[in-house]
Amino acid sequence: MKKTLEKYIDISKKILNFKNVRYAEIRIEEYTSTTIGIIGKEVEDAKTSENLGGSCRILSDYGWGFVSFNNLDNLEEYYKKTFEQSKLVKREKINICYINPIQAHMIMIPDDNPFSYSLTDKFEVCKKYNDLIIANKNIQSSSVRYRDLLKKTIFLNTEGSEIYSDSVFCGISLTAIARDGANVQTGYSTIGDYNGFSQNILNREKYCEEIKERALRLLKAEPVKPGKYTVIIDPILCGVFTHEAFGHLSEADFIYENPQLQKIMKIGRRFGSEELNIIDDPTIPNLAGTYQYDSEGVAAKKVYLIKNGILTGRLHSRETAKKMNEELTGHSRAINYSYEPIVRMSNTYMDKGKYSPEEIITATDYGIYAKGALGGMTNTEMFTFSSEEAYEIKNGKITKPLRDVILTGNVFETLKNIDMFGNDLQLHGGLGGCGKAGQSPLPVSDGGPHIRIKDVIIGGK
């Protein structure tokens, strides 16, 4: 970091002393990124690129101003512009949490750094996987995507904090698409975090085979009949549910100025059975959503959102924590310099229970076993998720495969309807991420165990 961005440190410090503001921060970030995309027989993308930019955020008495830019030579001018703008906002006084200055240099660079590999090395690996996937006449198309990101950042604020970071992320996604007439089925696998090239990228032939077989298997599956079912979902789908359906409601910026939502999301309220625990933890090493300090320079903390079925916490920024008089958690994140920090999740999961996945299935007379997630969406209380593959359960046994299983429901009812928790917690990151307020994709991971939910609506085609 020091070499390239160093020249902006002194000027930033000088600028932050200019005006009498209540709080101000300057972020400067530099990225180098390689992306590779092979789709079917075509190379769509194989490039390395460079990105440099910064932003200023200032709180004056009544409001925030935010300016982002690529031209760092005008840093001082932009800071003044931010200051003028922050002065224009007139409403009741905004208070935020202040903390003691932090001096830190965070490093998340794997020993097996993807940047010690050439573009040729990366390309050859992707090509090999793609060749493996399409080597079957019933596989109509494939997709292999690789991305790495070398990120160097400077964070300085009026509290006197100086936080530098260097990190290297890498990941890959593999897709197999099988087709029989209008019936198109997808097998998908992705990984992405700070664990380095050999762990994340090399030796994934097994996954290529798996997704290929799954897509082919799904071609023969029967379409599901729409209706209400008892559903068992696997750790991946449980993670998507936990993140999408519940996690977003724990983001305090949704709640802090909404008295009605505050009533619904009241600390101490029961949301599910004693075994229900939901946690957000940015401090688990090397996962996609891992960090030490958030984009406001606040130390990241593990937060119990639900403990033993009771709402116990939520995710905060400096502003929401102050307003709600709750503890700072360090969950204000920006995807990059061109956005202001907003309250986000990190690594979010539902904790494990006591049953083995087999016990859950055996205990189910009739229902659907849904695995993997192809997508998910929510609007505060409603969610829809499409599972990657599914099976009918009859008399405690997994029977015929089903396809096109899309789950929908109300999150509060669904949480209450979880009646069995598995003992097999897993967390997954990936190449994608979370989207909120135009900031996408933010690297996050999510997970959970196998769980059983009653009365889930399944929409088919």
Next chain:
Amino acid sequence: MANKFNISGISKTLHQECEQFDLYYANSNNESISFENNKLFMFENNYSSGLGLRIFKNGRVGFSFTTNPEKIKQTINYAIASANFGEKLNLELPMKQKIKKNTIKMYDEKIENLDLKQFIEFGNRIIKKLNKYIPNSMVSLSFGKSWGDSILINSNNYKFSEKCSMFDFSVSVVITEKKGILDIYDGLASCALINLDKINVIVDNIIRRYEQAKKIAAIKSEKYPVIFNKFSIGLLYTSFLQAMNGKIYQKGISPLSDKLNKKIVDARFSMYDDPHIDYALGSAIVDAEGIQTYKKPLIEDGVFRNFIFDLRSAKLTGNKSTGNAERSISAMPTPSYSNIVVNTGDKPYNEMIAEIDEGLIVEHTIGAGQSNVLAGDFSVNVSLGYWIKKGKIVGRVKDCMIAGNVYDLFNNKINSISKELFIKSSMRTPAICFNDINIAAK
């Protein structure tokens, strides 16, 4: 802010280093004022600039981009390295030519000079009004202005530069009640400054929409007539738009591959790609590869007429570019639509509703894109939809999913097409009523 990229210097280097190239520079400035939770929240500005390089070397294509003027040399090297793995491709980039500018209006200087401060008062008035008529409402608003310029240069000494501008407004009202959360939103965007009266109309409509959605209507799973209005009809068009995209066609996965000049839907349905509408968001004189744009039918009286192409997808399929290339600095061009225009029908929208004995108007949905969109399948949760009984809206639906296939809908199930044309971002469309759509309710 001044352009710090030495574009003529970069061109010179590229002329020496590779067989062909095109270079796209964009400088964009966005300023916005936002209100959240019923209060003025923030002024936010973004000033970005950068450069994308597409080069052709040893018969292969390579690409890189940067926002850092100090890394130009490296970026050129990255692009050249990229060409080692790039597709074998040889395009006929446009020649140096004189292009008549200003034939289509796309830039309104009033936007650049607009003082966003005036919206503090205006926004507060809107919030007051919405709060008054909608109990327990949480309002978010944003007013934004954008302006900028772009330059396209290629190895044939072709050069085209243009200015653009945009004004946009968005509003969202969230009402949290015991029985559920209701979210109603709308927005407006144009390359010309928008008259404030139009914003007031949107706000009044939100109040009207709330009145209609206040009650929850009980429904049973069944087949019903369903109206898709300007908010939701785009969901159905997506399948057609993907299938008619030259890139999908070139990949051999378009369900319309063998359907050119054949009837694919009901003869009452016509859809155009029209880049020549003054101040429309998708308008352009030339596309992102420098090819002149023109209006073309996509579906005409039910007959499929045109794929859209950029230079690459045209070359690989033995066609000509239709002037539909789009690009940002960070990626190579791809085919994309300009403004989608759908012909209106003969049914007044009010009558369309009045004629329904029992059915649904779909407005907002969640979960689009999770089924096989290219094949025409859709399956979405209706997050805002109004239930019609005996020709009248009686309330909103809850826990309701609709599903179907758009080729089936547009072939066999069109009941009527509205007389009115509605604008939704770069799309101009009537509302359409379909018969017998599957609705799954709790």
